[in-house]
Amino acid sequence: MDHVEISDDVIRLGQFLKLANLADSGAHARELVADGEVSVNGEVDTRRGRQLQKGDVVVVDSPTGRASATVA
Structure with a gap:
């Protein structure tokens, strides 16, 4: 699982999916x-x-497999 750093305290789900x-x-x-x-x-x-x-x-969970990331 990847830990993805964000610059603010919160991020929208759609934005995070792209960032990660x-x-x-x-x-x-x-x-x-x-x-x-x-x-x-x-x-x-x-x-x-x-x-x-x-x-x-x-x-x-997509047809191409499972991927995950943690907001850090």
Whole structure:
């Protein structure tokens, strides 16, 4: 699992997916979230604008495999 540093106290889920290289683009991030393929701290979240804080764990389950990152 990668630890991805953020510069502020919070970051939106869609932005974090791109920053952590879990999504190729904003459109890809939107698609992953809308399809229910993203979970935050073990719970599926379909809100691309969800505010993540340091310590949150994001997991993407897609047809190409599973990837995860921690907000640091």
